[in-house]
Amino acid sequence: MAEYSTSPTGEKFRLPAPEDYLREFERLRRLVDDRRARGLEIVVVMGLGFVGAVMAAVVADAQDKHGNPTKFVIGMQRPSTRSYWKIPLINRGISPVSSEDPEVPLMINRCVNEKKTLIATYTFDALKLADVVILDVQCDYVKASLGNVCDGRADMGALEESLEIIGQYISPQTLVLIETTVAPGTTEQVAYPIVKKSFRKRGIEKEPLLAHSFERVMPGRNYVSSIRDFWRVCSGVNEEATQRVVKFLNEVINTEKFPLTVLDRPIESETAKIVENSFRATLLAFMDEWSLFAERNGVDLTKVIAAIKVRPTHSNIMFPGPGIGGYCLPKDGGLGLWAYRHIHGFEDDIFKMTPLAININDTRSLHVAQLTRDALRNMGRPIASAEILLLGASYREDVGDTRYSGSELIVRRLTEMGAELKVHDPYVLHWWEFEKQDEYPGNSHSLRRFFRGQEKLKDLRVEQDLNKALDGIDALILAVRHKHYLDLDPDEIVKNCGGPIAVVDCFGILDDEKIRRYFELGCEVKGLGRGHVKRIKDQVRVKREQILLNISTRKEDGNRGLTSTDLELLNNGHALAVED
Ligand SMILES: NC(=O)c1ccc[n+]([C@@H]2O[C@H](COP(=O)([O-])OP(=O)(O)OC[C@H]3O[C@@H](n4cnc5c(N)ncnc54)[C@H](O)[C@@H]3O)[C@@H](O)[C@H]2O)c1
Numbered sequence: 001m002a003e004y005s006t007s008p009t010g011e012k013f014r015l016p017a018p019e020d021y022l023r024e025f026e027r028l029r030r031l032v033d034d035r036r037a038r039g040l041e042i043v044v045v046m047g048l049g050f051v052g053a054v055m056a057a058v059v060a061d062a063q064d065k066h067g068n069p070t071k072f073v074i075g076m077q078r079p080s081t082r083s084y085w086k087i088p089l090i091n092r093g094i095s096p097v098s099s100e101d102p103e104v105p106l107m108i109n110r111c112v113n114e115k116k117t118l119i120a121t122y123t124f125d126a127l128k129l130a131d132v133v134i135l136d137v138q139c140d141y142v143k144a145s146l147g148n149v150c151d152g153r154a155d156m157g158a159l160e161e162s163l164e165i166i167g168q169y170i171s172p173q174t175l176v177l178i179e180t181t182v183a184p185g186t187t188e189q190v191a192y193p194i195v196k197k198s199f200r201k202r203g204i205e206k207e208p209l210l211a212h213s214f215e216r217v218m219p220g221r222n223y224v225s226s227i228r229d230f231w232r233v234c235s236g237v238n239e240e241a242t243q244r245v246v247k248f249l250n251e252v253i254n255t256e257k258f259p260l261t262v263l264d265r266p267i268e269s270e271t272a273k274i275v276e277n278s279f280r281a282t283l284l285a286f287m288d289e290w291s292l293f294a295e296r297n298g299v300d301l302t303k304v305i306a307a308i309k310v311r312p313t314h315s316n317i318m319f320p321g322p323g324i325g326g327y328c329l330p331k332d333g334g335l336g337l338w339a340y341r342h343i344h345g346f347e348d349d350i351f352k353m354t355p356l357a358i359n360i361n362d363t364r365s366l367h368v369a370q371l372t373r374d375a376l377r378n379m380g381r382p383i384a385s386a387e388i389l390l391l392g393a394s395y396r397e398d399v400g401d402t403r404y405s406g407s408e409l410i411v412r413r414l415t416e417m418g419a420e421l422k423v424h425d426p427y428v429l430h431w432w433e434f435e436k437q438d439e440y441p442g443n444s445h446s447l448r449r450f451f452r453g454q455e456k457l458k459d460l461r462v463e464q465d466l467n468k469a470l471d472g473i474d475a476l477i478l479a480v481r482h483k484h485y486l487d488l489d490p491d492e493i494v495k496n497c498g499g500p501i502a503v504v505d506c507f508g509i510l511d512d513e514k515i516r517r518y519f520e521l522g523c524e525v526k527g528l529g530r531g532h533v534k535r536i537k538d539q540v541r542v543k544r545e546q547i548l549l550n551i552s553t554r555k556e557d558g559n560r561g562l563t564s565t566d567l568e569l570l571n572n573g574h575a576l577a578v579e580d
Pocket of ligand 1: 046047048049050051052076077078083136137138139158159161162179180181182215216217218219327328
C-alpha cells in the first residue's frame with residue numbers, strides 16, 4: 001500500500017516507491033553536470049528542518065563579486081511520512097517552514113524558480129555528487145523526568161545514522177560541515193570514527209574532512225539574517241578541513257561584516273555553542289527566584305529589571321516568561337553534561353549551575369497554573385471545569401514556533417487540574433504538540449508523558465478569532481508577548497467575555513493602568529513577578545469604600561454625582577472583597 005506524507009495545509013504526497021529512486025538520481029545527475037559545467041560548487045544540505053531549509057536557501061543565494069551564483073544546493077530529507085512533504089514543496093519554490101521573515105519565502109522561491117540553484121530530494125545518492133555536505137539533522141536530549149535534566153540522555157540516533165550514510169556515499173574530497181548542536185566531542189570522537197570506518201570499508205585511505213560550525217539562527221523576523229549576517233565560529237578536524245570550512249563560510253556568509261572565529265579543534269566550537277546557550281538559560285533561571293520574591297513582597301519585577309537595565313554592564317538582564325522554551329535552551333546544557341560522562345568518560349559531578357538552570361526553566365510554567373487557580377479561587381470559582389483561554393502558544397513573541405514552549409506546560413498542567421482549555425495564537429495554525437501528541441515530537445518526546453488526563457488535548461485547536469475565543473471564559477492567561485496582545489483593552493476584553501474574569505499576566509504585558517482597570521471591572525489579576533498587583537487591588541478597594549462612605553453620609557443624594565466608574569466599582573465590589 002502506498003504511504004503518504006501530509007503537509008501542514010493538508011496536502012497529501014505519495015512517498016516515493018523503490019522504482020522512483022533511479023529516475024530521481026538521474027534527474028539530479030543531469031542538473032549537477034549542468035551546474036558544474038557553469039562552475040558552481042555542489043552542496044548537499046542534509047535535514048530540511050528549521051535550520052537546514054533556510055541554510056540551504058542562504059547557500060543557494062550566494063554569489064560572487066559579479067553577482068553570479070557560486071553554489072548549487074540539493075536539500076536532502078528522509079522520505080518519512082512526517083517530513084517527506086517538505087521535498088515537493090521546496091521543489092515548487094515554497095518554504096517548508098512558516099516564518100515571520102518575508103525574506104524566507106522570497107529567497108526560496110528566487111533560488112528554486114529564478115536562479116535555479118536550489119532543489120530538494122529524498123535520495124541519499126545525492127551525497128555522491130557533493131563537494132560539500134552540511135549536516136543539519138537534529139540531535140535531541142531525552143529527559144526521563146520533568147525538572148531533572150540529569151535523568152536523561154543524548155539521542156544521537158538521527159545524527160549517527162546520517163553520518164553512517166555520509167561515510168558510505170561521499171567522495172573522499174567532500175567537506176562535511178556539521179552544523180547540528182552536538183554533545184562536545186562528537187565531531188572528533190563520534191563522527192570521525194564513523195566516517196573513517198566507512199571509508200576503510202570502501203578502501204579509502206584519505207582522512208575524512210570534517211568540520212563543525214554551529215548555527216545561531218533565530219526563527220523569527222530576522223530568520224535569514226540570523227544565518228547569513230551573523231558571527232560564526234568554526235573548526236576542522238585537521239588543517240585541510242579547517243581551510244576548507246573557512247573558505248566555504250567566507251563564500252556563503254557575510255563574514256566581511258561579521259568576521260569568523262576559527263578555533264583550534266571542533267570540541268571548542270561545539271563547547272562554544274553549549275556554553276552560549278547554557279549562559280542564557282542560567283541568566284533566565286536566575287530570575288525565577290526573584291520573580292517569586294517579587295510576587296510575595298509587593299514588588300513589580302518588570303520595573304526592577306527596567307531600573308537595572310539602564311546600567312550598561314547589566315543590559316542583558318531579562319524577565320523570564322512562563323518557562324524557557326524553544327528547541328535549544330532546554331536541551332543544550334544536557335548535551336554538555338552527557339558528553340562529560342559518556343563521551344569523555346568522567347565519573348565526577350562537576351556540573352551544578354547548568355542542570356539547575358535547566359531544571360528551574362523546565363518547571364517555571366507550572367507556577368502559572370497555581371496563579372490561575374488562586375485567581376479563580378479569589379473569585380469563588382473552582383479551577384476544575386473552569387474555562388480558560390491561553391493567549392500565545394509559541395515559545396517567544398511574534399514567531400510561530402511552539403517547540404517546548406512554556407505555554408504547552410501551562411495547558412498540560414491546567415488540564416490535569418480539570419480545567420477546560422482554549423488557545424489563541426495568530427502565528428500558529430496547528431499546535432502539533434497536542435493535535436499529534438502520540439507521534440510529535442518523535443521518539444516519545446512528548447511532554448504528555450509527565451502529566452495525566454491528556455488524551456482530550458488531541459482535540460485542542462488554535463482559535464484565530466480572539467473575540468469568539470473570549471466568549472464565556474472564566475480566566476485569561478497572557479502567556480506570550482505577541483504584538484497582538486500588548487494593547488488589549490480591559491473594557492473590550494471583559495465585554496467580550498460577558499463579565500469579570502481572572503487575568504494572569506505571565507510576561508509583564510499589563511501596565512498598572514490596565515491592571516487597575518481590570519480590578520475596577522471586577523476582575524482578579526495575578527502575574528508572574530508582579531507582586532504589586534495586590535497594592536493596586538487595595539487602592540481600588542479603598543476607593544470603593546470611600547464611595548460607599550460618601551453615599552452613606554449624604555443619604556439624601558442617593559447615587560447622584562457618582563461617575564460611571566464609581567458605579568461600576570460599587571457593582572463589582574464582590575471580587576475586591578475577597579482577600580488573597
Ligand atoms: N531551530 C533553532 O532555532 C536552532 C537554532 C540554533 C541551532 N539549532 C540546531 O540545529 C540543528 C537542527 O535543528 P532544526 O531546528 O533544524 O531541527 P528539525 O528537527 O527542524 O530538523 C531536522 C531535520 O532533519 C531531518 N533528518 C533527520 N535524519 C535525517 C537523515 N538521516 N537524512 C536526512 N534528513 C534527516 C528531519 O526529518 C528534520 O526535517 C539542531 O542541532 C539544533 O539544536 C536549531
